[in-house]
Amino acid sequence: MKVKHTGKEPLIRLSKRTDISIFQAIAVRAAAILIALLLCSLIVMAITGGNTGFFQVYADMFKGSFGSSRRIMMFLRDISALLCLGLALAPAFRMKFWNIGAEGQAIIGALAAVTVIKKMPFLPPAAMLAVMLCASVIAGAVWGIIPAIFKAKYNTNETLFTLMMNYVAMQLVRCCVILWERQPGSNDVGILPAGNFPKLFGVDYGINILVVAVLTVVAYIYLKYSKQGYEIAVVGESVNTAKYTGINVKKVIIRTMAISGAICGIAGFLLIAGTHHTINTGIVGGEGFTAIIVAWLAKLNPFYMLLTSFLVVFLNRGTAQIASACGLNSYASNIIIGVVLFFIIGCEFFIQYKLFLRHPRKKEGV
Amino acid sequence: MENKAAIELRGITKRFGSVVANENISLTIRKGEILSVLGENGSGKTTLMNMIAGIYHPDEGQILVNGEEAAIHSPKDAYDYKIGMIHQHFKLVNVLTATENIILGLKEKGRYNVEKSAERIKQISNAYGFEIDPHKKIYEMSVSEKQTVEIIKVIYRGAEILILDEPTAVLTPQETVKLFQILRNMKQDGKAIVIITHKLHEVLSISDKVAVLRKGKYIGTVETQNATEKSLTEMMVGKAVSLNIERPETKNQEVRLSLTNVNMTNKEGVAMLKNVSFTAKSGEILGIAGIAGSGQKELLESIAGLRQIQSGSILYQNPQTGKEENLRDKTPMQIRNLGVRLSFVPEDRLGMGLVGNMGITDNMMLRSYKKGKGAFLQRKQPKSLAEKIIRELEIVTPGSDTPVRRLSGGNVQKVLVGREIEAAPTVLMAAYPVRGLDINSSYTIYNLLNKQKENGTAVIFVGEDLDVLIELCDRILVMCHGQISGIVDGRKTTKEDIGIMMTTVKNETGNEESK
Incomplete structure (x- = not known):
């Protein structure tokens, strides 16, 4: 016999947990975040050669989001933008439709809103906003429906399709920017003359925040308590079961992607009317992709997404602040964000599995 | 005369989370003997065999092969110990021939020579009475031929200890008779054979000894000649069961x-x-x-x-x-x-009839969610229906919201059949x-x-x-x-x-x- 093993167990063994309590799970996640923050501080200290104090890092990070009342508003504005895109992705992902085209669907929504401002300057302010909203919703929905139709009819790969649609949207914006730019070659459309949100109760970005807050509740109810939400869940779990039940799978795919795209369109509308008041190809700024992390970290639950988008925006703003305070560039902030997300995603493994080390008593044997 | 022990299990325990799949099991598999492992669903038969075949590792206890303590970490280790398992679901490459599948992944000395391997396969076939064309492609084969390839595969790799997981589930009676003849030939040759099956009459006709498991515990081993269908069922279930299926007049x-x-x-x-x-x-x-x-x-x-x-x-x-x-x-x-x-209980329970990640209540809704006005779901009625089915069919579950995929096979089936029957x-x-259902659950379904x-x-x-x-x-x-x-x-x-x-x-x- 060519057996070369001794009677040893493997050094580390995994076993699936089924019985973790909610407190244990929270403790594991909290520990992961603490370790990640500790590591971040050490990294920053190492990069700056010890010029930064250990707790200075956290103070800077906190300042990034809560340093002034203006910063707090911008913090909330950024959360609402990211959360809105996360909410858009939730129904598609729950259906196991890998929509990575939120970026493009939001861009096209923004473009539609700007087109309304440019082509219908005669509209009174309230009507202007209403028409912009409709245009954005329709544009986003169309951008979502196109890959859905191909998926439903010809079973094309939605990941590639939605991804490519991002670039189509971006090129359309580039084309329109050239048409509308103030000086040829400047790539600058300038601040748009109309279609801006008024302040809500004297608060900047108040409407952005309100709209997304309402959407969060609506999305939660839609997914959990509506018949359509149930159909989405069944299709996502098993297409065969859906067919067996009599659900029209193609219809559900197309309808759900229309909703997903439409919410992305709303996100684009908010960016134009509430945030930027101008348009360029980077208007969504990759948030459409970041929203994928937000959605999955929250296990597609709209209320958890509130927490995850809070976390991601807090990190973004905090690390940017650290970078500027310590004279580092944006790579440093990306490293820190990477470290924190690594720990947060990695700790899920310890929630799912339990590790066993080799039995000590085995060592004396064989 | 007792035959020599090929494998000895001592105090094997295996847990999955809080579930104890095997508890302190000690069992001996002997050379030149056919051992049946019998037990209801979820009694831990397959888990136990998977530990011998290197798919799982026991939490406690030892496995002795030929009297020496062995550490089996992977199916490859198992082959090194001359242990081969034939799984219920075949693991063959469809576009390759029988020979190619058999030598796939083997590191033989010398150059790759299909003819030589085919020759050896023929020798093995003749020795034990297999009927096989070494050059036939898998996709052209019947289920029984595929199973033959799987068995030859493990013998070709030198297995002296064969474990077969429900081999007769896919065979016709005639094919089963043939398979049993081959198993007897292998027994004559001194191989140790373990067979997992649900069918009691097969246990009685093929095996020398029967080891019975119940709820993860080892109940005992009996000589087949002293056993009857009734006595085995009682060991398995723990109480007397009537084995007659009723057939009311039409x-x-x-x-x-x-x-x-x-x-x-x-x-x-x-x-x-x-x-x-x-x-x-x-x-x-x-x-x-x-x-x-x-x-x-x-x-x-x-x-x-x-x-x-x-x-x-x-x-x-x-x-x-x-x-x-x-x-x-x-x-x-x-x-x-x-x-x-029209009610339909499909073959693929969790893939078609039910949604594994949903609870019993939500699975009841598969049939009725469209009922009622408005855009929102009515969960009240499905919930009381779920509770009724749990009560009447004695479904073991922590609650009506536990995902059905966590239930045992018998309980999953009761949920599905219960829902379809409720539709009158x-x-x-x-x-x-x-x-895949155990005796008790099967009789519930027949009734x-x-x-x-x-x-x-x-x-x-x-x-x-x-x-x-x-x-x-x-x-x-x-x-x-x-x-x-x-x-x-x-x-x-x-x-x-x-x-x-x-x-x-x-x-x-x-x-x-x-x-």
Whole structure:
């Protein structure tokens, strides 16, 4: 016999947990975040050669989001933008439709809103906003429906399709920017003359925040308590079961992607009317992709997404602040964000599995 | 004289989370002996065998191979210890030949030489009585041929200890007889053989000893010659069980469903159903027998509106209106909207009949979620239905919201059958409803089907255990290669007759043609 093993167990063994309590799970996640923050501080200290104090890092990070009342508003504005895109992705992902085209669907929504401002300057302010909203919703929905139709009819790969649609949207914006730019070659459309949100109760970005807050509740109810939400869940779990039940799978795919795209369109509308008041190809700024992390970290639950988008925006703003305070560039902030997300995603493994080390008593044997 | 021990298990314990799958099991497998491992579902048979085959590692206890403590970390280690397992689901590459599959992944000395390997395969075949063409491709093979390849594969790798996980589940009676002869030959050759099976009469005919597990615990090993079906069942279940399946007399028979000349081809253009014609009557159980993949699944799915047929008709007689409804080219939803009360228990329970990640309540809603006005779900009624089914069918679950995939196979099936019966069907189709279920659960299902029959439902039962079909069904329809090779009376036919019909098709001129 060519057996070369001794009677040893493997050094580390995994076993699936089924019985973790909610407190244990929270403790594991909290520990992961603490370790990640500790590591971040050490990294920053190492990069700056010890010029930064250990707790200075956290103070800077906190300042990034809560340093002034203006910063707090911008913090909330950024959360609402990211959360809105996360909410858009939730129904598609729950259906196991890998929509990575939120970026493009939001861009096209923004473009539609700007087109309304440019082509219908005669509209009174309230009507202007209403028409912009409709245009954005329709544009986003169309951008979502196109890959859905191909998926439903010809079973094309939605990941590639939605991804490519991002670039189509971006090129359309580039084309329109050239048409509308103030000086040829400047790539600058300038601040748009109309279609801006008024302040809500004297608060900047108040409407952005309100709209997304309402959407969060609506999305939660839609997914959990509506018949359509149930159909989405069944299709996502098993297409065969859906067919067996009599659900029209193609219809559900197309309808759900229309909703997903439409919410992305709303996100684009908010960016134009509430945030930027101008348009360029980077208007969504990759948030459409970041929203994928937000959605999955929250296990597609709209209320958890509130927490995850809070976390991601807090990190973004905090690390940017650290970078500027310590004279580092944006790579440093990306490293820190990477470290924190690594720990947060990695700790899920310890929630799912339990590790066993080799039995000590085995060592004396064989 | 006791044979030498090949494998000795000492105090094996394996836990999955809080579930103890195996608890302190000690068991000896001897050379030149066939050991049956018997136990209900979830009693830990497969877990135990998987530990010997290197798929799991025990939490506690030792495995001794030929008297020495062994550490089996992977299936490859198991091969090094000359242990080979034949799994229930074959692990073969379809486009390769038998020989290529057998030598796949082996590091043999010298150059790659298919002819030499084929020669050795022939020697092995002759030694034990296998019938195999080493150059035939897997996709051209029948299930029994594929199984032969799997067995030769482990012998080719030098296995002295063979573990077979439910090998007869996919075989006809004739094929089973052949397999058992081969196992006996291998036993003569001094190999140690472990066979996991649910069928008691097979245990009695093939094995020398029977080891019984119950709920993860080892109950004991008995000599087969001292055992009877009744004594084994009692060991397995822990109490006396009646082993007779009832068959109430049929009454008030009316035609409920009639199929005429149904033809169906699948996406690849292969004919799956050829000229299928039969009727299902109220108040009777119509059994469907056939080797797996003979078109049973396609037949039921065509009736349920899940597949499109190319020609023929499917007609339903509505007992309430007396009207005749055409079910062809209709979706399941359209069929339901016609007032046709057709229930279907599909073969793939978690992949088609239920949603594994949803609780029992949400699974009840699969049938009824559209009911009620408005855009929102009504969870109240499904919840009380779920609780009723849990109570009446004695489903073991922590609650009506626990995901059904966490339940044991028998309980999953009770959820599915319970839901379909609650719809008060006039036609109930069940595909392999007792597959993988233990004795107690199986009898619960038989009783439910019988109750439906007495209520005047037309029951269609696709089964694989011919003994059960013959005991339970009023008429048995036998399928072979998508055709009906005969419909026989369940009270008069024999297993052998059905076995022959399962492999023989009558062609159009009436001559019998063997396949």
